[in-house]
Amino acid sequence: MPVFLRRTAALLLRQFYLLRGSPARFVPLFAWVAIDIVLWGFITRYLNAVSGARFNFVPAMLGAVLLWDFMARVMQGVTTAFLEDVWSRNFLNLFASPLSVSEYLGGLILSSIATSSVGLVVMVVLATAIFGLSFLVYGALLAAFVLVLFVFGISLGIFGTALVLRFGPAAEWFIWPIPAFISPLACVFYPLATLPRWMQALARLIPPSYVFEGMRGILMGHRVAGTALAIGAALAVVYLLLMARAFTAVYRHAVKTGLIARYSAETVS
């Protein structure tokens, strides 16, 4: 195995060891998203009943909730793997080793793929088995939707880790509300046109808005504009590159000021 893969795999292995020995870490991978799917499954059933079945809310809302939760789990997969190093005060041991920043981020992303997959599988099983959600309605574009949300989720996760690295362990509380903070602009439950103009302009900067617009377009029988989805995908990649760069800059600042070595102090000033 190439050395860089070995170092990246070491961080994945660390996450595996922690998950294997800790129900407190493993259960949340699927428990909250499972509750979300059950809750929204019944809400969509109720909406189908009161609307006289003129519109099927299951793929429109439950499918959207599922993909939104997936994106949030991807973000949390990155941040939780990072926070394990915060909680165990492991930065000095890690960054005094030959591990590079890109290998470290690679390890966080691998960990996120592993942990978010658990949540995704549980959500898909519940949504299809109990509430009859069929992903076939989205066609091949589903893969593009998932990919855009995955890349954006990784970007948000790296953004969250950069925040905590810069401002110290207490900044952990900035991370958890990030999905809720951007959800009004992501247009998960309503069309972009519902928003006032200034919010529409902001929403167009958020890749998930292109995904959820595309999903609704398919369900309405409209043709999904490939250009719009491509813009969403391009934005997601741009955010990923920007956030990786931001993390690197924050890391360099921490090495310059000595914050890495005295991280628990939160500041060296």
Added chain:
Amino acid sequence: MTQAGDSSAVSDGSAQAILAVRRLSKSYRTTLAVDNISFAVDPHEILGLLGPNGAGKTTTINMILGVLEPTSGSITIDGFDLARHRRQALGRTNFAAVYAPLPGNLTVAQNLRIFGMLYAVPGLRDRMEVVLTEFRLQRFRDTKCGVLSSGEQTRVALAKAMLNQPRLLLLDEPTASLDPATAREIRAEIREFSARTDVGVLWTSHNMMEVTDVCHRVLFLSHGKILLEGDPRRLPAVHGRETLEDLFVAVAREPLSIRPAEEEL
């Protein structure tokens, strides 16, 4: 005995040096934590870095570990400039420090495996067995590090520090939490390791008896500068003190009473 004080007086980067520190400085806004120090650590040598709290020892070690960027100067480890070849330099280095315990939520074996992968240790499984045996950790293999005693945790940290058979070993108060018997064993092991391999060791301690016992040479830091350098067994007499501890106290309390090395030369 060599005497040193300023950068020009200390051997700094002879061809065979494992560690060569040249004109290293670190300042934080108005505070100068390390002030233009130079020194080298040769193969088989155990160099003691001494000084009162706040003298700049840990700052120096953090710079050598690559977790703190120097304001100026250079660090070369086994021929690799740390600033330009960080991966190669740190791949030949390892450390143990009381303030950097391994994650307590992983077992001894899990920690060693993970750090062995980070340091790309060849034949990791066999190497793990060697260090587990050397540091008498076999029975703690599947014990989480967080529940070990502080002495056992120190042995785990030392096992991790030896895992990649480093050329440069940094030990920041490695025996601070050990009982005297275990500390003596650890000192003997480090000495034996240093004699058997061509490792260079940089050792900090506040235990002057230990320093006298272990170190071939010591540097006294005060206010970020190297005040004295020499053989810890002879240095006290040169400066009119009975023991190394007396000399340490004098450096800590009245650094101006100590004739700096450059004046002696």
